[in-house]
Amino acid sequence: MAELRELYQQTILDHNRNPRNFRVIKDADRSAHGDNPLCGDKIRVYVKLKNDVIEDVSFDGSGCAISQSSASLMTTAVMGKSVAEADQLFAKFHAMVTAGAEQAADRKELGKLAAFAGVREFPARVKCANLAWHTLHAALESRTEPVSTE
């Protein structure tokens, strides 16, 4: 149970139940579709950019608690950030969920995203946590091919 509580932290459960920025941006400058064929998680990320700054970002789709809450927290984390800052955040997030505790120094910068640190104990679920980020990355790069975690 302890490890489970570590994975399903209150922040994650809260964002799963009440996802932030769960909406379509009709006049989005960029959007991308991502899916995780293994689990059937599906997500679309919408971005409005102004001078290389993420003015608005949202998502919709369906998936497990990890993928949904990760998408929700991601939108709150990158809102108002520059594209370069968002990419840096993704790199740190990715390192945290795949590598391990040595990334502790970055935890502070990750803020609420640090709630996903427990995911690294569950290798099968890392893709769930990363899906939204990969999809955001594709949207920012204006890639047209859907993102797949496979």
Next chain:
Amino acid sequence: MLKTAARSSGRTASDIRSVRDDFPILQRQVRGKPLVYLDNAATSQKPSQVIETLSRYYRSQNANIHRGVYYLSERATADYEAARVRAQRFLNAAQPEEVVFVRGATEAINLVVGSYGRSVLRSGDEVLISAMEHHSNIVPWQILCEAVGARLRVAPIDRAGTLPVDEFERALSPRTKIVAVVHVSNSLGTINPVKQLVSLAKESGAVVLVDGAQAAPHMQVDVQQLGCDFYTVSGHKMYAPTGIGLLYGRGELLEAMPPYQGGGEMIRSVAFEKTTYAPPPAKFEAGTPHIAGALGLGAAIEYIEQIGWGFIHEREASLLEHALERLATVPGLRFVGSARERASVVSFVMDGIHAHDIGTIVDQEGVAIRTGHHCTQPVMDFFRVPATARASFAFYNTLDEVDVLVRALQEAREVFG
């Protein structure tokens, strides 16, 4: 209901202990808890009798089969062909030559599609499948239909997850050349009225393939009684190794069909001008086959026969009954599929908890269940669920294991509130 289950489990308690002893993996722990293996529809565990057969073959009998004139090769050939005869009797095929060793049910279907399907299907023809097929009985037909300009039709299912026979009958037409239908659904557990479906399809002039991957582990299959033209079996779902399966094909069809793959073993004579093919089943077994796997499958069949269908049916019925009853007590749990005729497979979803989160949570208690679309995405779409959690039982599972699953689901409920 509970009483019946308790009584039958009491009567066979020592039998269950002894069959569990046959499966070494059931002794192990996972995450510090005893393994509760409830993913038998994905693959079953293997009894010592099968494991020993593989080990013995590689330790003391290994040789390539056919054409060898030395002792070990002759012995391996005899054992391989004996496994075929065992498989023939297991399916009640009329002749051993009607049983082809393949990699698994997927390859069996691809063999029929690539050989029979490709040689008979023409533009404007139809192939009829059902809405509850595994991807392996959808995609190969799709590829073929696209290639030749044929139409793939789908007989619908209803909310219970069963296949209404009248709708199936309406989907048949004089253009239907092939019907491919699953015997037991892997995601819903539904047992289809295959004998009736086959007879309707035959009346309309179609050739019928029955996908028996999920049926063969649970019930006695009689291909002659079913009247089907092809029947596919996956070894690893019935206590045999992975990489071995069976295709039953009616003799005259196999005789007339072109080869599936070219190579050694499947020829009578080869010259650069012309090659003549061996008769079935060799015609469809190009290359060195999975000899150890075939022997292992033979051993698995022998094991099933020793345990007996009566024991298997009684155990699986009592596990299914107990699971349906106990799972229904978990708040917010909803079953997907409620066929009256069903194998010991239970698919479900929980309010506010995605199947993958369920899978991760019960894994912490040592419980292995499958979560996802189960290679039946059209079934998920039909029930408007992204994924389900699926518990599938084998005769070696216990009612206590069902209770461990139920407690773990209650924990999931607590975590998610």
